[in-house]
Amino acid sequence: MNKNKTIRYAIYAALLYAVSTPFSKILMEKIPPAFMAGLLYLGAAAGMVITTLFSRKKSKEVAAFTHKDIPYLILMVILDIAAPILLMTALKYSSAESVSLLNNFEIVATSLIALLIFKEKLSPRLWIAITLITAASIMLSLSENGLLTISVYSLLALLACCCWGLENNCTRKLSNRDPAKIVIIKGFGSGTGSVIVALICGERLNITPYILLALLLGFIAYGLSIYTYVYAQRYIGAAKTSAFFALAPFIGALISLVLFPKIPSWLFIISFVIMALGAFLAIEKERT
Numbered sequence: 001m002n003k004n005k006t007i008r009y010a011i012y013a014a015l016l017y018a019v020s021t022p023f024s025k026i027l028m029e030k031i032p033p034a035f036m037a038g039l040l041y042l043g044a045a046a047g048m049v050i051t052t053l054f055s056r057k058k059s060k061e062v063a064a065f066t067h068k069d070i071p072y073l074i075l076m077v078i079l080d081i082a083a084p085i086l087l088m089t090a091l092k093y094s095s096a097e098s099v100s101l102l103n104n105f106e107i108v109a110t111s112l113i114a115l116l117i118f119k120e121k122l123s124p125r126l127w128i129a130i131t132l133i134t135a136a137s138i139m140l141s142l143s144e145n146g147l148l149t150i151s152v153y154s155l156l157a158l159l160a161c162c163c164w165g166l167e168n169n170c171t172r173k174l175s176n177r178d179p180a181k182i183v184i185i186k187g188f189g190s191g192t193g194s195v196i197v198a199l200i201c202g203e204r205l206n207i208t209p210y211i212l213l214a215l216l217l218g219f220i221a222y223g224l225s226i227y228t229y230v231y232a233q234r235y236i237g238a239a240k241t242s243a244f245f246a247l248a249p250f251i252g253a254l255i256s257l258v259l260f261p262k263i264p265s266w267l268f269i270i271s272f273v274i275m276a277l278g279a280f281l282a283i284e285k286e287r288t
Helices: 003-018 020-027 033-054 067-093 096-102 105-116 124-141 152-172 179-200 209-244 247-259 266-287
Strands: none
Touching: 003 020, 003 209, 003 247, 020 033, 020 067, 020 096, 020 209, 020 247, 033 067, 033 179, 033 209, 067 096, 067 152, 067 179, 096 124, 096 152, 096 247, 096 266, 105 124, 105 152, 105 209, 105 266, 124 152, 124 266, 152 209, 179 209, 209 266, 247 266
């Protein structure tokens, strides 16, 4: 696959995922956070099963899973249980635009883990991007009145990004496997785990049409996004794919401001500009 096509897959993944945060915020008016996380992943898996059954195209370039993949599969599922629950909890009690933008910290987590554990090389330009995004994330984590106090829910969002950063690198080790099967394993494993956590935590879910909407959102924002993300990782690696995925938080933040109209705080605006510069440096480096 040529590089331009691979980059398009990474961008598609970002665009698909971007709708997750603002629309999850709306759906959580009726669905508790842990249940919401579970439904998103179950929707991803169910949608991918249906898509696979009706698809006539069978990929010949993928390898079968082996026993060496088992640790990565287990860790991938565990991290995908923790990350969305943390993110949905943060989103429940924070503004959708701020949580969307904080998702950019996933670039930092993915890149540093790729460097420290999986020995992927990072360019000087990507280091600058990481520094800018980290600085902007710290600013976004301050309380809304600008005082030097850290928002607990912002920390939960950042912790979710760290979980996904490690998960991205685990998925990178599986990227030459069938992306549809990876989505199905992620979806059913993590979705079921999240529902169990929801029940243990005492959450209750009433039968409502919102459940179907959550499943559909999961298929679009998680299922199709993961599918295209894995394809991109196969050819350009975890750190580079994560750089292009930086588009998602900005699109999500803009959608959030449309759905939840208000004048952004000065702290949000400054953070947005700094983070945009960091994302631009990361994307431009990997595009050229």
